[in-house]
Structures are given as C-alpha cells and as structure tokens.
Amino acid sequence: MSSNDIIVSLDIGTSKVRAIIGELNNGSINIVGVGSADSQGIRKGAIVDIDQTVQSIRSAVDHAERMVGIEITNVYVGISGNHIGLQSSHGVVAVSNEDREIGYEDIDRVLQAAKVIALPPEREIIGIVPKQFLVDGLEGIHDPHGMIGVRLEVEATIITGAKTAVHNLLRCVEKADLEVSGLVLSSLASCQIALSRDEKAMGTALVDVGAGATTIAIFKNGNLTATSTLPIGGEYITNDISIGLRTQTEMAEMIKMKYGCALIEESEADQKFKVPRLGSNSEKEFSQVDLANIVEPRVCEIFELIQAEVHRLGGKELAGGYVLTGGTVMMPAMLTAAQQVLQTSVRIAVPDYIGVRDPSYTNGVGMIQYALKSAAKGKSSNSAPASAPAAKKAKPAASKQKQGVMEKFKNWFSEFI
Template sequence: MSSNETIVSLDIGTSKVRVIIGEIHNGAINIVGVGSADSQGIRKGAIVDIDQTVQSIKKAVDHAERMVGIQISEVYVGISGNHIDLQSSHGVVAVSNDDREIGYEDIERVLQASKVIALPPEREIIGVVPKQYLVDGLEGIQDPKGMIGVRLEVEATIITGAKTNVHNLLRCVEKAELRVSGLTLMSLASAQLALSKDEKTLGTVLVDIGAGATTLAIFDQGNLVKTTTLPVGGDFITNDISIGLRTQTEIAEMIKMKYGCALVRDAAEDQVFKVPRVGSNSEKQYTQVDLSHVIEPRVREIFQLIDKEVKRITDNDIAGGYVITGGSVSTAGLLEIAQEELKSSVRVAVPDFIGVRDPAYTNGVGIIQYVYKYAMYQSLEDDSPNYSQNKSAKRPSKTTNKPGAFERFKNWLSEFI
C-alpha cells in the first residue's frame, strides 16, 4: 500500500481520538482501518495537556496500524473550535500562459493573491476556500481550468485561527511522531460527507454535537458562510446522569450509551439496571424512565441553545433545515426532540462505509473525502496517461518533473502550517 493510495485522517475530539485510514481504489474510497482511543488532555474541544493528548494520539494510531498492518507516518488533521473565523477576500492575477489558457499555476497564484489580507499578529491563515472564479468579468465559474482569458479573479473565504490553538494542535501531532500533511476545517470536512449539493445551495445548518462542544456551520449558495461553537455537548448529559444517579462519571457514560433515551414518553418502564453509588458499596436500581427524566431536559436545552445561536448569527430562513451529526446524536429519541425544538426538518448524517456507520465517524471520514476531492481536482494538471485511466495508479516519480496529486495538495496546504 503506497502513500499515494492512502489518506489517513486524525480527529482529536473531547472524548475520543479517532484515526481513519482510507484507501483509494479505482477512483473510490474504501475505509480499511479505524483506530480510536479515549481522549486525555482535551477539554471542551481545546488542548489543555499536551503530553496526555500525545499519548491518546499514539494509542489511536497504534490501534489503526495493528488493524491494517501498515505504519502511519503522516496524517491530515481536523481543526475546529470557537477560535475559527471566516473572512471574505478577493484575488486578481493575469493569466500567464502565452495562449491565455488558464492552468493550475494560474489558479494557485490567484488563491495566493487572495491570502494577502491584514491579520492581527495572534491569528494566522489555515485555509482558503474559493466561492467562485471570474474570468474577464464572467461570474459564477467553479473550475476555470482550461478556459481562455486574460484576467482571473477569485472570491474566496479565508479561514483563520488563533496561533496558540493551531500550534498546540500541530505540536501534539508532531510529538506523536507523525507528520502533518494538512489541516482541514472540520465543518468543511463533515459537510463533504453529510450535505448534498442542493442542501448547501438552499441553505442548511450542519450541527456537529460532540462530547465537549457543539459546532454549527451554516451553508448557503453552496458555500460555508458562518461557523460558531457552543461549549455544550454530550459530556453535559453524562454529568447530569452522574449527579442525578449519584454515580461515577465513567459509569454514567456507560449507562447513557447502553440505556439512554432522550424522550421520557418512549422510555421503557421494564428496562431496569443497577448503579453503584458514590461513597458506598451499595447499588440502587433504576429504570430507563428514571434515566430519561435526567436526559430529556438537558437535550432540549442543547437544541434550544442551537436554535437561539442560529437566529443570532443569520437573518435568512434556513430552507434546507438542519443536519445533525457527531458522537452524541446516537441517543434514542434525540432526533425527535431536535425536530420539536428547532421546528424544522432535521436528519441525522451517518457515513455510508462499512465499519464506520456511526455519526461519531463523520468528521474523520469527511476529512478523507475532502482531501481526496481536492487532490483529484489538482491532479487534472497531470498529463500522465496511466493516471487518466486509473486515478489510483502510481505516478512515475523519475520520468516526470510534476509532483503527484497528493504531493501538490500537501505542498499547497503546507503554507498554512
């Protein structure tokens, strides 16, 4: 298995660190390996202890390596948090080719030009997302390569982040003896998997409910227009269970995963379990209804906060409704509460790949799809006949001066790291 045929994603969450290995075969993605480990050193989506985070990353990588039998040396890392900001920008360049045909180099130069913006010293650019290209004033172009023109422009969204957060994340990955191939905004990655083209165009809110934080990403006219993070998530439900049933947090999490139901009216009275009490050797018996009385108020509060935040950051009607994903949305009855509180169409996004059919894997699989999409876009510049027939074929490294698609993508992203 060569490096050109695999993409490895790293999703560092509050409760779990997940490593997913995707193999490219005949232009299709196959998930061949998954590794996960309990997160240590992460609180509400932010790194608070580098050494503990490094150990969690190493455990997840080792788990994935043992599953597939390969050594992982480089990863694409997802990034999120309330330090992420979006800024509109505009870039203009003259087409360089004598025949005025727009090539990959021109697209790269205009994207570089769009990055020339004023930034505070504590922030840095971590990504550029083109919204549309303009060729000699003609608007609405998504891919200008091959077109004839003199002037190439781009309207882009610049993704910026706090240097402290970005460098701490990179430091953790590097100390885990991995090379960072690129940073990917989680919202863009999960949208690649979770949202259809029509949903992005109509206007849709992608809600990623993790353990320590909930990330909202609003898409409209095909582009990411707003993103924000709420400091609430599945851990708050677990803490409520721990307090309400007077048990340890670890036991509360296991009870939530096994017996949790977000709707009291759907809970079963005959579903009975025993819980060891804190401070004593005794156990107390509870029913699923008792547990639901603890879970439902918190779940409703989370969606009320989501509804309030969406109304605060956007004035437009969300025609496409809401798409929810993340590790905390698997609880029974949660979708019904979301529909009641948000008063809109809501669906759960789940990766359609064997072994990762769980909303918790949406980000990790989304990173692989996002990287593959942009690598394939840039690979159109490669004239290798082997590649045009089989997109997963190895490129001849000795016979051509052009780098491979993934190598070019890594070089392009390396400027943000």
C-alpha cells in the same frame, strides 16, 4: 494517485481520538482500518495537556496500524473550535500563459493573492475556500481551469485561527512522530459526507454535537457562510446523570450509552438497571424512565441553544433545515427531540461505509473524501502534494526524511472548487 494509495485522517475530539485509514482504489474509497482511543488532555475541544493528547494520538494510530498492518507516517488533521474565524477576500492576477489558457498555476496565484490580508498578530490563515472565480468579468465560475482569458479573479472566504491553538495542535501531532499532510476545517470535512449539493445550495445548518463542544456551520448558495462552536455537548448529559443518580462519572457515561433515551415518552419503564451510589456500598435500582427524566431537559436545552446560535448566525430560515452529526446524536429518540425543539426538517448524517456507519465518524471520513477530491483535481489542498501516499507497506520509519511541520504549514492553503 495509484490504486493502492492510502489516506489517513486524524480526528481529535473531546472524548475520542480516531484514526481512519482509507484506501483509494480507482478513484473510490474503501475504509480499511479504524483506530480509536480515549481522549486525554482535551477539554471542550481545546488542548489542555499536550503530553496526554500525544499519548491518545499514538494509541489511536497504533490501533489502526495493527488492524491493517501498515506504518502510518502522514495524516490529515481536523481542526475546529471557537477560535476559528471567516473573512471575505478578493484576489486578482493576469493570466501568465501566452495562449491565455488558465492553468493550475494561475489558480494558485490568484488564491495566494486573495490571502494577502491584514491580520492581527495572534491569528494566522488556516485555509482559503473559493466562492466563485471571474474570468474577464464573467461571474459564477467554479473551476476556471482550461478557460481562455486575460484577467482571473476570485472571491473567497479566508479561514483563520488563533496561532496558539493551531500550533499546539500541530505540536501534538509532530510529537506523536507523524507528519501533517493537511489541516482540514472539520465543518468543511463533514459537509463532504453529510450534505448534498442541493442542501448546501438551499441553506442548511450542519451541527456536530460532540462530547465537549458543538460545532455549527451554515451553508448557503453552496458556500460556508458562518461557523461557531458552543461549549456544550454530551458531557453535560453525563454530568447530569452523575449528579441525579449520585454515581461516578465513568458509571454515568456507561449508563448513558447503554440505557440513555432523549425523551421520556419513548423510554421504557420495565427496563431496569442498578447503579452503585457514591458514599455507599449499596446499589439502587432505576428505570429508563427515571433516566429519561434527567436526560430530556438537558437535551432540549442543548437544541434550544443550537437554534439560538443558528439564528444569531443568520440562519433563521433555512430551506434545508438542520443536519445533525457527532457521537452524541446516537442516543435513542435524539432525532425526535431535535424535531420537536427545532420545529423544522432535521436528519442525522451517517457515513455510508462499512465499519464507520456511525455519526461520530463523519469528520474522519469527510477528511478522506476531502483529500481525494483535492487529489482528483491534481492540486494541493491545504496540504503537501496529494500524490504523496500517507502510508506504505513495509516502509521503515528511519528512512523517512521529516520536514519541519511549521515550515510546511506556512505553505499550505485550502481549495474547495
């Protein structure tokens, strides 16, 4: 890729749609633009209104375009939800080169062979994640390119999703006049930013606490071993505040963002605020302690549900503990509350880039890292060729020949080597 290439990620969440523009400069990433818009048409991480979702996508993309002064034509899109499933698979091919040197074509063929599995008609393959390659029986190979061998095998995890959810997501992006460069599983994108190599090897639970849903991913021995989505998140806290203070949901969200504290013991009694009450023209004064008495029980319940789900997924004893990300974990005292409930090591992951130092941007920045990693290996990664820039300056939209998104999607596959 040339030094001025652009990669754009699109993170469609329950509360916000975020478009992040990354500029690749000699192999490194600079975040040059961020656009966000209130998310409409999304409930608990699922699309319930296509037209509203399209409008939110357009607003976020337009915001990012105005910031940088370019036209965005292609995006990497994150996907998550409780419809995502993982399935182990095995592929075997003979090395095609006469000199028996394994090339990228051989790697592509063995990954395609691993994708030949029986699936119910309502599901389809989103991507494939290699666990290890085997060359003539030799195990533990992460990148067989350039090695000499006759027989190439792969042990991989196949990522599948519900056709309805996948096609609705693609349809929304297509109706927003964008092409999808690749679908990226949000957990795999986040781990590019949130987890170190050692954490993925020792065993770690990556927990993305969003507004409407919480996505849990278990990593062991360097691989994604399990994933799950719980229909809980920051919206539940907002709803509790709305009921407890008898105020509108929008006002409750504003109060949560400005005065929210996850623990009563860390809240301040002298911090006061007034709340307009439903069914009355008067306002009532509350303190941060009053608010924390509403917030703390729900926060503790969320972490208890997360812990129970991690144990169900086989992550009862994880040396790496828990790594939290997502917009909801920004609330003060959230980390302390998590440590008290989970009783293990917990930290919050934040992207280390100017302009996006916020846990809510982890997915979007992770997708850009994912695309860069794929391009560096000179291969596709669940996408169109990575050498094709996502956007260029002064490029008229009318000159772009659009390829059918559904046709492209049939040929995508994901590789994590």
